Amino acid sequence: RYSPSSHSMNRPSSVPMAPKKITVGSGAYGCRMQQGLESEQCALRFFLDFPDGAKRNDVELPSERVYFLTSCWLSPEALERATKRREELGREIDLTNARANKIRSQQLEKNILGNAIQRAFNLRHLIVLADRRDKLQCQLDEVEQAYPADSTGVIHGPNDVTYAKEGVIAVKRMKGAIGTKEQYWYVGSFTINQFLEDEKNDSPRQKYRG
Numbered sequence: 001r002y003s004p005s006s007h008s009m010n011r012p013s014s015v016p017m018a019p020k021k022i023t024v025g026s027g028a029y030g031c032r033m034q035q036g037l038e039s040e041q042c043a044l045r046f047f048l049d050f051p052d053g054a055k056r057n058d059v060e061l062p063s064e065r066v067y068f069l070t071s072c073w074l075s076p077e078a079l080e081r082a083t084k085r086r087e088e089l090g091r092e093i094d095l096t097n098a099r100a101n102k103i104r105s106q107q108l109e110k111n112i113l114g115n116a117i118q119r120a121f122n123l124r125h126l127i128v129l130a131d132r133r134d135k136l137q138c139q140l141d142e143v144e145q146a147y148p149a150d151s152t153g154v155i156h157g158p159n160d161v162t163y164a165k166e167g168v169i170a171v172k173r174m175k176g177a178i179g180t181k182e183q184y185w186y187v188g189s190f191t192i193n194q195f196l197e198d199e200k201n202d203s204p205r206q207k208y209r210g
Contacts, residue, residue: 025049031072034146040074041146044163061187062171068190070167073147075160082147089140096133100126157195165192 029046046068053063073079103122154162170184 022050022054023052025051034071040078042072042074044070044072044167061169064171066187067170067172067184068167069170069184070192071164072157073154073162076156076162079147079154079162082143086140086143086147089136089143093133093136093140096129096136100129100133103129155192155194163192166190167192 025048027046027048029044031042031044034041034043047065048068049065050061051063054061103125106118106122153165155165157163167190168186169188169190170186172182173185175181175183
């Protein structure tokens with residue numbers, strides 16, 4: 001379930017775009033677990049061959065293999081847990097900041113000795129609260145990196161898998177001093193609007209726009 005895999009996609013077909021058709025060749029996809037098992041987040045990668053290239057609006061795809069990069073989550077429960085966890089961490093951060101502000105607003109003792117003792121006491125508590133706030137913020141950042149910020153950024157697909165609505169379109173280029181390092185070059189973005197059922201084999205197909 002969590003190991004990377006690659007599967008063949010549909011045979012070459014033509015996708016209508018405005019008044020013309022774009023020739024699309026065969027492709028494949030792969031899925032790899034990210035952020036640990038608890039998040040159930042996977043990096044979803046698939047490619048399609050465009051032998052004649054494609055152009056729409058301000059996005060132009062080259063005449064070569066084009067890669068589509070996005071994310072998915074293996075269960076809706078993972079996103080629900082993330083939402084609750086994000087809210088809990090937000091409340092804890094707000095409470096920690098409120099405690100620190102209360103300490104800063106306290107009136108100091110009028111006598112010199114009492115003033116010095118109170119300042120030292122307050123400083124110690126502020127350091128503890130600042131450390132706690134930083135740890136909570138790190139946890140919140142990790143949650144936000146592993147899950148979408150809100151439900152409007154995802155779309156539910158077949159088999160209880162949830163997908164990020166938006167992804168990037170890329171091509172591969174060789175980099176490095178002697179051209180031996182392969183890298184993705186981003187050329188555009190795409191949005192998944194809905195999933196359609198394949199009439200031939202009842203398998204799901206995604207409908208997206210560039």
